[in-house]
Structure formats: C-alpha cells, structure tokens
Amino acid sequence: MYDRAIQHPFVIGISDGSVDLSAFRRWLAQDYIFVKEFVPFLASVLLKAWKQSDDESDMEILLGGMASLSDELAWFRKEASKWDVKLVGIVPQKANLEYCRFLQSLMLPEVDYAVAITAFWAIETVYQESFSLCLDNGSKTPEELMETCQRWGSANFGHYCRSLQKIADRCLEKASSDIIQKAEEAFVCVLEHELNFWNMSCGE
Numbered sequence: 001m002y003d004r005a006i007q008h009p010f011v012i013g014i015s016d017g018s019v020d021l022s023a024f025r026r027w028l029a030q031d032y033i034f035v036k037e038f039v040p041f042l043a044s045v046l047l048k049a050w051k052q053s054d055d056e057s058d059m060e061i062l063l064g065g066m067a068s069l070s071d072e073l074a075w076f077r078k079e080a081s082k083w084d085v086k087l088v089g090i091v092p093q094k095a096n097l098e099y100c101r102f103l104q105s106l107m108l109p110e111v112d113y114a115v116a117i118t119a120f121w122a123i124e125t126v127y128q129e130s131f132s133l134c135l136d137n138g139s140k141t142p143e144e145l146m147e148t149c150q151r152w153g154s155a156n157f158g159h160y161c162r163s164l165q166k167i168a169d170r171c172l173e174k175a176s177s178d179i180i181q182k183a184e185e186a187f188v189c190v191l192e193h194e195l196n197f198w199n200m201s202c203g204e
C-alpha cells in the first residue's frame, strides 16, 4: 500500500512529463482545501505534544511545521493564479471530504499523541517520497512543475520528515500494545486516503 501511495500514476506522470495538466489543476485546488484543514490538525498535534510529550524539542519541530504550512498556503494562492485556478468556492470532492473527516477524528482529545504523530508523519512522508521521485536524475518533470516537486521533494522537507519519524518512533517505543495497534490502523488509513486523493486528482 505504501509503494502504491508513493508511486501513483499521477506522480509518475509528473516525473515522466506525461501528466494531464487538468489533473494537476484539479489536484492544486483540492489540495488547497486539504491544507487548510491540515492546519487545525497540526494544532491538535501540538496540543497533544504540549500535554503528553516528555521532549521539548517536539514542540520546536512541530512549530516549524506550522510556520511552513503558513508558507504553503501562500504558495498555493500564488501557484493557483499562475495556473488560472480559482480557489474561492471550490467544492471539496468526496475523497477530500473523507480525508478531512479522518483528520477531524484524529483531532479528538482522546486520541493519543503517539497515534496522531504517526499519522502526521505518514501524511507528510507520502508527499515527500512521492515528489522526491520527480526530482530524481533522469526524471522529465516539466519545468513549470519543478517548484511543486521541490516544495515536498526537497532534502529539507526530507529532513523534517525524518525528525517526525524520530518522534513517532520514540512515542511508539513507550506505547502500550493497544496504542501501537491504533497507530498502525491510522497509518493504513492515511495510505488509503492518500491513494484516494491521487485517484481523485486523476479524475477517477
């Protein structure tokens, strides 16, 4: 499932230059809606870190993530105007609505920090691995899509994802088997939603 999430035809299409630009425009508008929902989700992870984490550096890493989300939303607005995509009044599609609903379920106070941070790591990492593929030597990513790929595929974003992985690993090492199982379920759900999101972007 992981491989299918990070090597989706949508991303392969970007990396070999065959991507349908109407799919890219659809993805751009839908992902803007998703990222706006992602902000309160990250805020809820921050709150859980404040309550449950025994390592102060978690807060710093997550705050850095929040700052880049602010940057990301500004980037979406700039990119949308470049592609002549309207961001006002867009209707979220089913896969997007379902993904946002899943995020909301993880925002509940009873969801453990270990489960939420595992999901957060997985969401960021799927994008990192997907878009870094488009930056590989030999890829034929069109010049006008390079900025998109660099946003998530860069070494910097990769470093951030590995910091999240370390937090998740540390939390899971100490977690009960019940929490570990819930984290695993959340991980699988993220992969399903990511796959559905790419499929939606392709118009399926």
Ligand SMILES: Cc1ncc(CN)c(N)n1
Pocket (backbone or CB within 6 Å): 031, 034, 035, 038, 123, 124, 127, 194, 197
């Ligand atoms: C659907 C989706 N998944 C992940 C990301 C990376 N924050 C995103 N922007 N959109």
